[in-house]
Amino acid sequence: MYNFEYKNPVKIIFGKDTISKVANEVPKNAKVLLTYGGGSIKRTGVYEQVKTALKNIDLIEFGGIEVNPHYETCMKAAEIVKAENIDFLLSVGGGSVLDATKFIAAAALYENGDPWDILSKPETAEIENAIAIGAVLTLPATGSEMNGNSVITKFETLEKFAFSSPKVMPQFSILDPECVFTLPDKQVANGVVDAFIHVIEQYLTFEVNSPIQDRFAESILTTLIEEGPKVLADRNDYEPAANFMWSATMALNGLIGSGVPQDWATHQIGHELTALHGIDHARTLAIILPGLMHIKRTNKNDKLLQFGERIWGITQGNDDDKIDAAIVKTVKFFETLGVPTTLHEYGVPEETIGVITARFEKRGAKLGEKADIDFKEVGEILRARL
Ligand code: NZQ
Ligand code: ZN
Helix, strand or coil: CCCCCCCCCCEEEECCCCHHHHHHHCCCCCEEEEECCCCHHHHHCHHHHHHHHCCCCEEEEECCCCCCCEHHHHHHHHHHHHHCCCCEEEEEECHHHHHHHHHHHHHCCCCCCCCCHHHHCCCCCCCCCCCEEEEEECCCCCCHHHCCEEEEEECCCCEEEEEECHHHCCCEEEECHHHHHHCCHHHHHHHHHHHHHHHHHHHCCCCCCCHHHHHHHHHHHHHHHHHHHHHHHCCCCHHHHHHHHHHHHHHCCCCCCCCCCCCCHHHHHHHHHHHHHCCCHHHHHHHHHHHHHHHCCCCCHHHHHHHHHHHHCCCCCCHHHHHHHHHHHHHHHHHHCCCCCCCHHHCCCCHHHHHHHHHHHHHCCCECCCCCECHHHHHHHHHCCC
């Protein structure tokens, strides 16, 4: 196992009827900006619950944050934060609202030039300060509620980049699984697939003798495989909703990724499909992952076999047969959830492959746990998914 340092200061408040507890967590004298998305919180009643709990708090609102949030929208909010002397940001919504809120928190206090550098040059653009954040999470998927990651799209150039900083980790996140009850099928399926592939990015690499991380990872995968279909079948069944929600948080709160190699190529390639074609984040991952498993089967040989055996019970055949069977099982799982896994099913033309590989070539990107996936291999992965 590799050396590691792990600190996760996010207070999780989990369970039924917990949204009113936001009143105990938001600092009493703070001037708060409540951030939200396209209005689902008003339809579901979450907005009413938050407003009632915070009736004595000095609060203004910033709504209209898009799915795959735009840099341009975040910058408008950052200006409001500065003009209104906001000292606490409360995100009420899914991963998009929370990611946007994290970027707003950092951009409002960024003094080293253009805040876009936070996303386009994350290795040099240091975040020294950020406004404090709290979250009421309404959609299990991203793990954003318990990490310091944020993914933002620049609408002007159709670029989607991520940054990560401990300064933007929420001080608290409230997770009420009853929020799952109002999710459409598509968002449940997206959430299951996104969480599943977050685990894969930190697990399906190469062996470093990390049985704790491996078995934690496998327990999350198995739970998603068991509980995901139950949530889809009955949206008002609390227990599967709760297990789904906690799986998504545990998939990307840093725990299973500590001390082990990590991949993230599926995500980086997937972001290009969202940026260029607007395909939902999780759906881009379901397209890319089977291609990556296929093309990187030598690098990932031992872990692919372990994944096949422990998750899908595959024990027959030679190594290649077993890996092929593991890929087929994984694809079937996504498809059973209603998530298509090929480019043509989303109407993505072959020319897009050239556009994406040119972008990776220009960036000189080397992706994957061995930093050996160059733009040509990105092309092979995409061509395997036509
Ligand atoms: O915008 P509103 O009206 O709120 O509606 C949303 C949106 O249309 C709706 N929704 C949310 N909660 C609901 C609900 N509808 C009914 N009932 C509820 N309880 O669902 C739609 C999707 O919401 P969104 O926040 O976009 O989904 P998700 O949580 O999947 O977030 C996706 C974003 O997170 C990024 C993705 O790239 C994408 O931009 N990611 C963030 C990560 C992180 N911070 O660690 C990691 C991930 O890999 C991912 O990249
Ligand atoms: Zn993801």
